[in-house]
Amino acid sequence: MEEDFYQVLGVDRNASGEDIKKAYRKMAMKYHPDRNPGNKEAEQIFKKAAEAYGVLSDPDKKRRYDQYGVDGLRGTEAPGYSSFEDIFDAFGDIFGGGSIFEDFFGGGKGRGRAGRRGASLKCDIEIDFKEVATGVEKKIELTRREVCDTCRGTGAREGTSPVTCPYCKGRGEVQQSQGFFTLRTACPKCHGNGKIIESPCAKCGGSGRYPKKSIISIQIPAGIEDGTRLRLTGQGEPGESGASPGDLYCDIHVTPHPIFKRQENDVLCEVPITFAQAALGCTIDVPTLTGRVIQVKIPKGIQNTEVVPIRGEGFPNVHGYGKGNLLVQVIAEVPTKMTSRQEELLREFAELEKKNVSPRQKNFFEKMKNIFE
Numbered sequence: 001m002e003e004d005f006y007q008v009l010g011v012d013r014n015a016s017g018e019d020i021k022k023a024y025r026k027m028a029m030k031y032h033p034d035r036n037p038g039n040k041e042a043e044q045i046f047k048k049a050a051e052a053y054g055v056l057s058d059p060d061k062k063r064r065y066d067q068y069g070v071d072g073l074r075g076t077e078a079p080g081y082s083s084f085e086d087i088f089d090a091f092g093d094i095f096g097g098g099s100i101f102e103d104f105f106g107g108g109k110g111r112g113r114a115g116r117r118g119a120s121l122k123c124d125i126e127i128d129f130k131e132v133a134t135g136v137e138k139k140i141e142l143t144r145r146e147v148c149d150t151c152r153g154t155g156a157r158e159g160t161s162p163v164t165c166p167y168c169k170g171r172g173e174v175q176q177s178q179g180f181f182t183l184r185t186a187c188p189k190c191h192g193n194g195k196i197i198e199s200p201c202a203k204c205g206g207s208g209r210y211p212k213k214s215i216i217s218i219q220i221p222a223g224i225e226d227g228t229r230l231r232l233t234g235q236g237e238p239g240e241s242g243a244s245p246g247d248l249y250c251d252i253h254v255t256p257h258p259i260f261k262r263q264e265n266d267v268l269c270e271v272p273i274t275f276a277q278a279a280l281g282c283t284i285d286v287p288t289l290t291g292r293v294i295q296v297k298i299p300k301g302i303q304n305t306e307v308v309p310i311r312g313e314g315f316p317n318v319h320g321y322g323k324g325n326l327l328v329q330v331i332a333e334v335p336t337k338m339t340s341r342q343e344e345l346l347r348e349f350a351e352l353e354k355k356n357v358s359p360r361q362k363n364f365f366e367k368m369k370n371i372f373e
Contacts, residue, residue, distance in 0.1 A: 011023045027045070028049065031049065032046060064227075121236045121237065121247075121248050121249070122251065125140065126253045129256065129260060130290075132254060133223075133290060133315055139217050140215070142213070145210065147209065148210045149210070150203040154201070155207055156197050163197075163198060165187060166189075167188070173187055218232065222318070223315045229249055230249070231248075231249055232248040232249075235247060265323065267289060269286060269287070269327065269329065273298065275333065278303075281300030286328055294313070305329055307327045307330075310325060310327075
């Protein structure tokens, strides 16, 4: 049985986003692996809390989870982290740059003189409903803080170099003893870099980074669902001192179609037909996702809203396992305006219906008669 994400974080279902964040921060501090070395139970709680926060902090995932539970997360980036590195990466930019764990432990995975991993970025991509059927390549313009080409990332003015931090002696961290525990935190003077810049670069202001626009091509797979988040590894901002770059998270938004509606991998298309066509049967033209028009045979006596499935004309499975169907739903229209001749013929038909009551009608009237006797 899946654990309830609200119970995991110890919050009410009506908790605000800030309350959820506070609850997660509290659990992350308590069960962080740096504070519980070798404690497998603490590791599992730490991972489970990250899974819960990953869903409840995302408005779309939270809405799906509240309505359908874990099953509602199908088609989104699945919750769950295989390692602590995944958790650190996923929440690296939640609080405006820098990991949530840096707030707790003075630098998290990037503390000391080791370079910090680059910040992850997020973008929104809108695709056409029909493009889901074939997949599509999209180009986006992205502004990333790249390494400054003037100071080559050092942050120091030309002709100068960063100097060793006098506060931490270049270690990038300081130690604090609290009872039996010794906590290592990032140096407040150099912020964990081990060096300080006395003469900042004029172009980047000493940050070693400068905003730069890039054009990135993103391949959107066929069958993708609205609200899915794609992760492009290494397409975020570059890391420090040779550390790995962050990732780019792309939220996919599918534009609604005026005719088609999606039902998992099936595509529903409502087609209006006349009363006579429904009664006598007919062949109608129906559009498909690929732009082709196919002929669909409507059986005699079809009922209103009944569906005729056309195999293999739906969306491909995003994982490559087959295709859905095109569901042709007939909408039998009752005429509102008729000529005198049409009315005459319809009245003749009505008289014949009285003499030939259908089994379904007969059964209904017998049940109604029994109710009032």
